[in-house]
Amino acid sequence: MRYEICPADILYTFGAYGMPTRFTHWSFGKQFHKMKLQYDIGLSKIYELVINSNPCYAFLLNTNSLIQNKLIIAHVLAHCDFFKNNTYFSKTRKDMVESMAATAERIADYEVRYGKKCVETFLDAVLAIQEHVDPSLMRDIIPSSFIDQQPQRSEYEDLWDLDQRKIPGQQAIEMHKKNPKEPEKDILLFILENSRNLTEWQADILTMLREEMLYFWPQLETKIMNEGWASYWHQTILRQMDLTPSETIEFAKLNASVLQPSKTSINPYYLGVKIYEDIEKRYDILAKEAISRGEEMMTGREKIFEAREIENDTSFIRNYLTDDLIKQEDLYVFQKQADQYKISDKQTDAVRNQLIGQRVNGGFPYIVVDDGDYMRNGELYLIHRYEDTELDLPYLEHVLPHIHQLWGRIVHIETVLENKPLVFSYDGHKVFRRSK
Amino acid sequence: MEENQKSRFVVTEENWSLHRKGHQDQQRHLDKINEVLKSNLPDLISEENIILSNGKDMVKIPIRSLDEFKIRYNHDKSKHVGQGDGDSAVGDVVAQGEKKAQPGEGKEAGDQPGQDIYETEVSIEELEEMFFKELELPDLEQKEHSVTTIEDIDFTDIRKKGLIGNIDKKRTLLSAIKRNAINGKAEVAPILEDDLRFKTWNPVEKPQSKAVVIAMMDTSGSMGKFEKYMARSFFFWMTKFLRTKYETVEIEFIAHHTEAKVVSEENFFNKGESGGTRCSSAYSKALEVIKEFYPPSRYNIYPVHFSDGENMTSDNKKCLEHVDELLAISNMFGYAEVNEHRRMSTLMSAYKSIEHPKFNYYILQKNRDVYFALKKFFEKRTEGLR
Incomplete structure (x- = not known):
């Protein structure tokens, strides 16, 4: 564990960039400005920032009081434990601080060589779709020719092919191999491997940014679990410490501000803690019963350690957010009706499913590449896997030109609007809409 | 792997003052x-x-x-999860959304949760x-150096004697502290008469620069709301611009159809009249007004005429004559034609042939042309033209 004490504007810089060594881009500056402003006018405050690396880095605000730091250190230690033991983090690179520094340096170098504006425009385009990676791939980039290689054939094996021979007319169609064969979730990787429009430095930046996103991805998928785990432990540890009355009050105040539930969103810190506490309580009772029957069973504490190792937010909610807990915590589904946001459902299933739905794919719409040679014209055809939530269309229309910039040819995306499939296309000049 | 390390944690505090990345971005x-x-x-x-x-x-x-555009969900059309105090019920209002500004557009700004419009x-x-x-003034004649001056006073001096109302408290205290310090006392008191400092003024003479905008507009039936709005934004910016260059800028509004009269600003922009158009009437009115109130020796004169160009053909000759007269006494004469379809108007066909460094014309088609018209009239000239 490595603790670094730093002033507010530095901590906020790290908060905005996600990492102290990350490359420079105006969008981080915008974020920084916003966060710093909220801090300056006393609206919100970041006390710490933890980085998944080895050793684990924690940045602490230099104005923290002693008791605040006690809480924060308990909190960050649990984050560190989570990074080290949750299975979704097992493949993340632990040298990302250095790697991102190298990336930043290379991007700065490209800026000098090809012009700031040029690099910035490219970064804008990549950042617009950076979340569309496939974390299950977490693999090195393998040249596609290598993947296509067939296993060693025996001498007579080609006889089998006779069965599959097609009549000549159809052959032309069959010859046209679909790329990708199966819909591909990793849009960045697909563009990287198939775009004819990327120069070497652009491909380099794309590769590096994809790496960074894969590194951040598990954090997007375990927000409730990770924050809940850290909050569970800072509460548990601080409650066992010998605090003076004034320290106790300060602790309680800070703890309450962190764990404040919200009417219009889910506070991951709060919900996470509640679920862990509930698991512990329930499994302690079960274990007691088991012991009375003379059987052995893991205690509640052991159970939460297991959960933090093998779950992510979606499975965590599905497996452990019980009907009773939903009722106890008064969770509900709300949506916009006319010009007000109203509670529309309190059924436990609806709440749980909605919560899971919000956490699927880190909360981002699930988009796949369906065809990289659409219309046999090298056009890119993307499909949004629609699950009852429509896309923000003005935003979509603004993202298309960015994808077009990376792909270099016409880009299409299919989605669903009012239960009808709809295709958006961008040809380099204008966005077109057509029903499918 | 840190097992063999003695200390399992490190606390450091570096000097971060050179870390300016956030501020730079x-x-x-x-x-x-x-x-x-x-x-x-x-x-x-x-x-x-x-x-x-x-x-x-x-x-x-x-x-x-x-x-920062991303592929994201439509916040208004999706469901969300929230948390109540324990007694929430279906139908409860949890937040107020913003009323739709442009129905169907989906682009309205708002403070709904999740919306982030910059x-x-x-x-x-x-x-x-x-x-x-x-922009720049068409700096053809330097009338600012005219003989007329105004007297002003500037508080620029400090003296030991003066009116008690003009006492400079800070300097008085400072001199008291200094004197006491010389005597070995770190005190303010006592303040002696010798310590008093007064602000004093010096009279200054400044050359007075004056400009007048002669705003002329066709108010015949063919000038609609759009045309008037264009004229209005044009004069708004033009007067503002001239105020940055001259001490005083006055504006005279002359509305005309077949006859011209001096009107108030209110009437100029709002009152519509019908009838034909005789632009020369405005110009002769302008000449009259200038002669009476704004001697060219003291005023920088900027006549600008807004019209849709539909002038009586028989009047064109007279217009040209008047424009010549105006050009002789003005710093710049501008003719702005609001003409959505860019048809050739009668007046324009007459003005096209004028070649005079002070004469400018522009045809406005859209709102944004106000900008280009202003730029044309007050263009930064290159060095060579002096």
Whole structure:
């Protein structure tokens, strides 16, 4: 564990960039400005920032009081434990601080060589779709020719092919191999491997940014679990410490501000803690019963350690957010009706499913590449896997030109609007809409 | 792996003062906002809320191109999860959304949770500064160095004697402290008469520069609301611009159809009249007004005429004569034709042949042309033209 004490504007810089060594881009500056402003006018405050690396880095605000730091250190230690033991983090690179520094340096170098504006425009385009990676791939980039290689054939094996021979007319169609064969979730990787429009430095930046996103991805998928785990432990540890009355009050105040539930969103810190506490309580009772029957069973504490190792937010909610807990915590589904946001459902299933739905794919719409040679014209055809939530269309229309910039040819995306499939296309000049 | 290390944690506090990345990128973001503003100037300056404001207000401008666009869900159409106090019920209102501004557009700004539309506040002053940087006075005659001067006073001096009302408290205290310090006392008191300091003025003489805008507009039936709005935004900015160059800028409004009269600003922009058009009437009225109130020896004169160009053909000759007369006494004469379809108008066909360094014309088709018209009339001239 490595603790670094730093002033507010530095901590906020790290908060905005996600990492102290990350490359420079105006969008981080915008974020920084916003966060710093909220801090300056006393609206919100970041006390710490933890980085998944080895050793684990924690940045602490230099104005923290002693008791605040006690809480924060308990909190960050649990984050560190989570990074080290949750299975979704097992493949993340632990040298990302250095790697991102190298990336930043290379991007700065490209800026000098090809012009700031040029690099910035490219970064804008990549950042617009950076979340569309496939974390299950977490693999090195393998040249596609290598993947296509067939296993060693025996001498007579080609006889089998006779069965599959097609009549000549159809052959032309069959010859046209679909790329990708199966819909591909990793849009960045697909563009990287198939775009004819990327120069070497652009491909380099794309590769590096994809790496960074894969590194951040598990954090997007375990927000409730990770924050809940850290909050569970800072509460548990601080409650066992010998605090003076004034320290106790300060602790309680800070703890309450962190764990404040919200009417219009889910506070991951709060919900996470509640679920862990509930698991512990329930499994302690079960274990007691088991012991009375003379059987052995893991205690509640052991159970939460297991959960933090093998779950992510979606499975965590599905497996452990019980009907009773939903009722106890008064969770509900709300949506916009006319010009007000109203509670529309309190059924436990609806709440749980909605919560899971919000956490699927880190909360981002699930988009796949369906065809990289659409219309046999090298056009890119993307499909949004629609699950009852429509896309923000003005935003979509603004993202298309960015994808077009990376792909270099016409880009299409299919989605669903009012239960009808709809295709958006961008040809380099204008966005077109057509029903499918 | 840290097992064999003695200390399992390190606490450090580095000097971060050279870490300026956040601030640099913040600056880059602000620069981008300015770029966007600048590239949208033609649209911005004809914004209605600016023209109709009192000139001091801040205007809010949504900067759409600086959103970080992503493929995301439509917040308004999706469901969300929230948490109540324990007694929530279906139908309870949890938040107020914003009323739809443009139905169906889905682009309205709002404070709904999750909405993040970047809106920046710009003062009109900032816009002025950006805009006027691109403009310059057609500096043909330096009338600012005219003989008329005004007397003014400037408080520039400090003396030991003076009116008690003009006492400079700070300097008085300082001299008292110093004197006491010399005597070895670190005190303010006592303050002696010798310590007193007074501010005193010097009379200054400043040359007075005056300008007058002769705003002429065709108010015949063919000038509609749009045409008037164009004229209004044009004169709004033109007067503002001239005020940055001259001490006083006056504006005379002359409305005309077949006859011309001096009117109030209110009437000038709002009152519509019908009838034919005889532009020469406005010009002769302008000459009359100038002769009576604004001697060219003391005033920089800027006549600008807004019309749709539909002049009686028989009147054109007279117009040309009057324009010549006006050019002789003006700093710049501008003819702005509001003409959505760019047809050749009768007046334009006559003016096309005028070749005079002080004569400018521009045909406005769209709102944003106000900007280009102003730029044309007050163009920064290159060095060679002096």
